[in-house]
Amino acid sequence: MHVSRSGLRRSLALTLPVALALTITACGSSDSTGEASSAAFDTAALGTPNKATGSPVTIGVISEGKGQAVDQSDEFRGAQAAAAYANEYLGGIGGHKVEVKVCEVRQDPAMATDCANQMVTAGVSAVVEGTLAEVDQTIEVLTPAGIPIIAASGSTKAALTTPGYFSLFNSLSYFGVPAADGKEQGVSKAVMVVVGVPGAEGPARDVGTLLYKNAGIDLEVSAIPPGTADMTPQITAASADEPGLYHVFGNESFCTPAIQAIKAVDPDAAITAIAQCLSAAGAKSIPGGYEGVHVVTTSDLDPEAEDTKLFQAVVGKYGDGAKESVITGSGYSPMLGMINALNAAKITDVSAKGVTAAMKSAPATNYPLGAGATFTCDGKQMPISPNVCSSDGIIASATADGKLEDYQLVPSDPELYSPAS
Template sequence: MSQKSSSGSAFRRRARIGVYLATSALLVGTACSNADDTAEADTVEAPSSAFPDNPATGTPVKIGVINPEGGPAISMPNNRRAAEAAAEYANAHLGGIAGHPIEVVTCAAKEDPASNQDCANQMVEQGVAAVVVPSSGNGAVMVPIITGAGIPYVTPSGTTPVELTTPSAYALNSGFPGSLASMAAYSAQQGYKKVAAFVIDTGAVIASTEALGDATFGAAGVELQLAPVTPGTPDATPQVSAGVADDVDAVAIVGDATMCTSVLKAIGTLGAGQEKMVIQPCLDPSVVDAVGTTLDGATAFLGADIDSDGPEAVLYRAVMEQYAPDVDINGFTFTGYQAMLGLIRAAQGVEGDPTPQAIDAAIRTAVDVPMPAADDITFTCNGTAMPGMPSVCANKGIVATVEDGKAVDPKVGE
């Protein structure tokens, strides 16, 4: 079956503990790619066992999707399309949820508190059995409404403390805390003494990086220095020039595709030779096209593997080819697929009607659920994956090398 992200004084601020925002808040600043162009992808063959003849036939179960679309700064329709594709795949081949076909109920949020709050209220009014949020910085206004109505809230990676600590809210992967911890461990392994982190200058991301810096890099014996970069900065040469002049061994880039492009272009222009550590948005096709070989050799810390021959990567490409063939599968598109299929897999233990309570109980008690689009990673949402963040369901991420704009040789990192 044929299937397929300042001044010199700001730069020298040391990361410090003191803010409890141990979150993956970078998603707000990083998942901002507006690319709708369809990337040319290789045709892939998924095993027939991944597409069993098991259509859902019962009465529909409503699953909500709240996705940033149509806002002045952030719009990611591909995330929603990926969530819808995962639901279509499950309806045709996995028996939906407990044999009931999934009816996707969507709400486009403009990534402002009022809009996201309105979407949360719409989900309650629509009587959905669960809500999937591929990416948002406004979980703090949505979670109380949704979970307060007894409805489970599922996101790939939470962006606020509320999402990481509230019962019935589930953040499937370790997100930014996990990526930062992996970067720190990798830096220590490589013998780095000082790392410059070019970070998109939104309050949440800067606060998160500061809050986690000493707990990760400091504990690893590596000095982390922050270089804030204003969102939308077309030329980050001043920041990069100041950063790489400060005797650093490596640079980390934490931001959206636009910021990745700006920083990487400056690195190329300056001929900076430091090792590079990047996150998923830096592999967006728009970045690769703009910076050329500057990305080659970088170490990528990812929430998903979409390029390898691993079964989960192949399945992602195959599902997207069949159910959303016109969608660019790169960048952060995977978040919608990962959240929706993660929910579906965790809810397979539902017996009887897939009510919000039944789905919530199934997610909470499911053990070692395979993480969609992330081979060799599982999630368990019993509150033990990350200390202090009971809603986080996994503590591992993917580390890969960048070659020709692709993540190669992906490995699971702690």
């Protein structure tokens, strides 16, 4: 299959909204697989106080907030907690105290446009976004005004191509990480079991097939309609070519029967899945639970990791009741990552123009909760897009009951994310 750079970008335009939809569904469940331990936090992890004493700099945060379908309010709290921590322990941004202006979208594109206009009126120096579905509406307003957008990840066409948008984490890791994992295991054939809706199946066939090909793996995409209770016939058909790996891409209600069927039909094959697949309820209905499944995730919440200890301490002290979860992390990580990058760049001009320039010149910076992943926003990290600042990823192992452990960094591999020539 030949996929041009422009064609690939059109396919990628669907990827982030799909991931968001899956995340929203997973967050509505009662399991705790996406949370760190709630043990008492250690204030020593915060380090030595270093208060910001300079004039304030305003950073906007645009998030879904609390809507009819989902409550992402902890994303705000995570970003605000990171800013408060920076003001007391990191000297703010270049010595300037960070003031946070928030605006919630509530899954409404018109409100996203309104939020962006509010940020322009307020004269913010940058806008932080976590997992915003309405990113295109904010790009349309903010980038012409010269206000940079610092996102956890974004992969719409506008996010991939518009100058002034910075995606700190690898937004294509849902496809790239399992391909890299399969390559590491010596797999030559794989099956991606994906929920059969256009927004998921299309990118799986175009983007997924390309990235697996770059990893030296022949990929078959098995798209199965949502709501299919017994996937044995589809998995039996897919197993005929003797794949060494199955990658499951969907939400918990889709992934549970998929993993059940894979374990029954092809028990010796390796299984990877995205984190949104896992739940406590699913673990109970799968023979052997999730034992042995490798899981693609965007946050390392290993309670023994120093990064997680800092996250727990920051959220515990400044989080206003936020959970130590992936949702909170999706606000915390881009805010703290941006602040660390700007300070590493020794920023002196904290205007929007100065922030944009400093983000581009900053050295490699650790992405908070990224298992050691780094980002560099010099436009050279991802051949597919100059706006993606990292091609690192994270993979973890699942326990039988769906908890994640043994988080591992999947190092940057630009060749994996290269478009077809």
